Amino acid sequence: MVWVSAVILLAVLQYVVIGVFVGMARGWYGVAAPATTGHPKFERWFRVHQNSLEMLMAFVPAMWLYGWWVSPTWAVGIGLVFVAARIIYSIQYINEPRSRQFGAGLSFLSVFVLVIGGIWGAIRIGLTN
Numbered sequence: 001m002v003w004v005s006a007v008i009l010l011a012v013l014q015y016v017v018i019g020v021f022v023g024m025a026r027g028w029y030g031v032a033a034p035a036t037t038g039h040p041k042f043e044r045w046f047r048v049h050q051n052s053l054e055m056l057m058a059f060v061p062a063m064w065l066y067g068w069w070v071s072p073t074w075a076v077g078i079g080l081v082f083v084a085a086r087i088i089y090s091i092q093y094i095n096e097p098r099s100r101q102f103g104a105g106l107s108f109l110s111v112f113v114l115v116i117g118g119i120w121g122a123i124r125i126g127l128t129n
Contacts, residue, residue: 069121
């Protein structure tokens with residue numbers, strides 16, 4: 001579970017880095033805090049950050065439970081796909097929000113597999129005890 005923890009922390013670090021970029025985008029595009037609207041590019045950075053938080057809320061517990069009940073090795077692999085998908089999503093959304101489907105879909109699919117797998121693993125173990 002050490003590597004599961006490492007991938008979760010990598011996803012959290014990714015979120016923090018995006019937050020730093022949101023702060024820098026405030027300066028680049030002249031959007032003073034606490035405003036959350038203004039220049040369209042700032043708004044894209046802000047939305048990427050918020051969407052990443054929304055995905056993290058499902059990813060973190062799903063990743064942990066999948067690793068615990070199913071396979072830490074597979075959890076790490078799926079988790080790394082999630083992190084890569086969030087990078088793709090971020091680039092797509094910031095450049096052209098309508099192009100975000102691949103990154104968003106792969107992010108969602110990764111979380112979905114972790115959630116369903118975690119549920120299945122917990123039920124499977126629960127039924128054998």
